Amino acid sequence: MLRDADNDGAHGGDRERARDGDRRPRGRRGPSRRPAETFLLLLLLPALLPALLLGTAAPASAHAVLRATDPADGTVLRTAPRHVTLAFTESVGLLTDSFRVYDPANRRLRTGPAGHAADRSDTARVTLPARLATGTYTVAWRVVSADSHPVSGALTFSVGKRTAAPAALPQDRTENGATTALHTIARYLAYLSLALLLGTAAFVAYCRPPTTAHLRAPALAAAVTLVASTLAVYLLRAPYEEAASPTTAFSLSALTHTATTRPGRLLLLRLALLLLAAVAAVLLGTLRVRLPRRATLAAAAALAVALALTWSASDHASAGVQVPVAIVSSTLHLLATAAWLGGLAALLWTLRRAPGTAAVPPARVPARFSRLAFTSVVVLVVTGVYQSWRGLGSWQALTGTTYGRTLLAKLALVTALLLAAACSRTWTARLTRPAGAAVRARVPEPASGPPLPEFPPEPPPAPPLRLLRRSVLLEAVAAALVLALTTLLTGTVPGRAATESAPSAPFAATGVQTASVITIPFDTGAPGGHGKVQITLDPGRVGTGSLQAVVYGPDGGLATVPELRVTLTLPARRLGPLDTRLTDRGGYWSTPAFTVPLPGTWTVKATVRVSDLDQVTVSAPVRVTR
Template identity: 30%
Template sequence: MNAVDRRWLARVGAAAGLLITLVALLLAPAGSASAHAVLSSSSPVASAVVPSAPSEVVLTFSESVRKVPDKVRVIAPDGSRADRGEPRFEGSVVTIGVDPAGPQGTYLVSYRVISADSHPVSGAFTYSVGAPSTPPTDAGSDSRADPVVGVGVKVTKYLGYAGLLLVVGPALVLAALWPLRLPRRGPARLLWSGAGLLAVATAAEVWMQVPYTAGGGLFDVTGEGLSEVLGSGYGTAHLIRLGLLAAAVFLLRPLTRGPVGRTDGIILTGLGVAGLFTWPLAGHPAASPAPAVSVLVDAVHLGSMAVWLGGLVMLAGFLLRQADERELRAILPIWSRWAALAVAALLLAGVVQGLIEVATLQALTGTTYGRLLLAKIGLFALVVGVAAYSRQLVRRRTAAARPVPVRRAVWVELAITAVILGVTATLVQTPPARTAVDGGSGADAGYYSTTLTSPILSLQVELDPAERGNNSMHLYAYTPDNRPQPVVEWKATAALPSAGVEPIDIPLLKLTDNHATGEFSFPSAGEWQLRFTVRTSDIDQATVTATVPIK
């Protein structure tokens, strides 16, 4: 097969990948931008006592939501399901059909829905018909994701970033900087490893999104749950990424064997640019107050990162070891300019995105997202300093004669940026700081979680957002060998001794045998002392305490 035929086949393969991408785009659901929706109102109102049973329960969220299969429920006083049929999702309003002939007493409404940036939102409340009774429990409402899934989501995002830079770096250097005399086998292996890593990470992200949003372990994936994810904007973005990657593979193959033509280079660049947008379209930027700007600057941020770090990998792994003095004198100044442009674009895009997602100084210093962003900025400043040192070496023309100092500086850059990628993988899974200060958005401003132990059980405590005003509390009881511990009675109090606040009872609602929830409003900041008494039988109970910083 001659070169013309190979180019023709490569373009046909790329066209096939683009066709798959187009189909995914056409099937993509339409929806408005939102982020971290919270329940703003309900009918009946939480804790209300109504004279007759309603025929439907209406939940109104602050922003649009989509469903998690079988996670919106109404439980009758006798413990049976009172909801009828599938709940209707219409933007921010969820309507649940309810049996109007149900018994009198207290009903439990539990919900778990997904906000536009693909994060789950859950909660529960009660209402009573005629007169209150003992609240029922709902065994199906305990829908937390397994901790392995939470870690796995961050790991796969990290691997996806790594795969991206291992594709972009070799492709860029092979196309523009690689000396003709050097073999391409090593960079080709690196490129294909990156493409495989990116494909596997993308598929794994889709898989783990099911238990992450619906709850459960790594293999608790149903056909319905997977269909819901694939039919969402999140799933569509990942399918498009896979389609674009498949199209790019057909053009990358000729590149690993020798220089490619201008047309193929332009097509490959277009595929790469389009692929970059699938990351922000599946995360926070698509749900920001200015989605068009956020998506654009996040794509620029990600692309600049891939060019810079991918180029550094090629520089450290191949060029500084294999290129001769004459070749390095030609390559390093060009790379130095590219790196400077990439870093400038990273900085500019990061500033714009930070202003959108953080919004205020309070959010920057007082939220988990803001503190992670500060850590990323600090690491970025450090690596820029190392990069500036490398650039000075190149300007002095010492690198060509003695590449060892440059090589060492590059490896330091890569080590620091590997940590930056880890922070970024965590950052994209953290609710944006702007939602922590907008008056009850449900974001984890200072999300507090701890596990308290006693001889008979361990108690996991989750408090959100751990700041002044209304907070949601979730309690989970486990046996010493980490099995769910049935609880007969829950009690909780909150006190602030430094301000003279005596213990205040926290009303708790039992959701399952080992899970209770409650709402509590902290009137002031300080080191609050929470005390929990958990009775597991007529004679066995444990009392544990925790000191929680409320901001």
């Protein structure tokens, strides 16, 4: 019986060591923790690198999508146009060199300054020379969308007839790889440093670790990185918009131009806020003034919200539908992300620096962070659902667009992140469980006495602190992967914009008249009897306009046919067919005046006769607006 009591005491000592987090080194078990944690850190670094470098090798992808052009891309016009007009899905900013127009000989034309059509910010227009020679012209354009991303492209139109070889797009309008890479790295270093800075502040304010000396160096490094990356983004802003070399970043014209744009002013505001906070911190430290806790928290919260607004007011939330609500949602989303991911980094640093003889304070700190992380997750879910709806616009875009598929992958990783967070929360709850009453050894009783009372079951031992460290590391790995997919989403056209974009659609939403162009392939079945016919209805709306048609042969060049007949039918109203009565103009067919009486989806039928015996009738729909 005494031997049993001694054994119970020994086991009780083992249980006490387990409750203390297995802090006492026993043989080789203590040193074995470092290689495992180092291995997990090595896994974390490759996950962080894609978040900083993804997309640096690809051209910039903006969120203002070209919706329509006038003239339409590839149109053959009877007379030379006076303007080139572009319509986008959101407002755009113009550059000093937004349009470059090249003639059939690939020489650049002198054009008027770029402007907005009919004072609409979602359009861009340039005036062409009064006289244009016959042939194909190339228009290279570049604008800046409302979410601060540049977008560029090119279109062609022909006057009279196409040239044998359309003018090639000059290479000086392509993205500068060095500028794009440097701008992307600086931009996401700013995101990362903001999350670390604000997350560390939230961790100290709410979780109240027993000591904060070990967090001063990471917080200072995050603040310095935030200032440096913001300054780099400002310097690279003009070269990034103009697709120029990074060496032009320090020119006076580039710096002054950036200061006149909304993204540039917000970057300057961010630098001013950081400078003001640094000066205030230095003065308080020099004068040894200690502000009340509530005043300090209020000032820190105001600074955090102001810094977050410098992002949300210049990114995707600043364009599209419900802009005020979107800016509030984006600001809350960014603050919650910083509190969770930045606080997670601070917790990881605290656990690694936790003293081996004081397990209770570190156990209480993860418990507080668990509540902070749960609140952040709730905010992220609510704001994330709203931003997903705003970016997608429809359920079809969830699987039918690149943005939607990337979002699904991000949701899967967020689910894995929540599972890792649940594991951390479980370890935290077990670490903070109050210790049970001390277990006393059994005392021998007389054989004739009452039976010994049953002792309550022993609670399971608390997990070692190293298990919580590893769980937090796994959570950080999942968070880094989520950040990498977020990087991809910021460079992907939202599903709503991708769905709404229609290059050949009329300018109904912008009030600018444009042509509707359709191309219909045909094949008579005879040798050399195939090709395509391009039909242009100008303008593509109700009323009187012109209709032109061009026939292309098997080699893609202009083809001459003995007869071409085009009719329009409106099946929904049982109207038609209306004969357009085309006339051969020597290379193309046209009618100067044709009236479309009603809006709707018309069916265009083209009968192409390529010889005395071979002809075919083909059809395609065309949308006519009011």
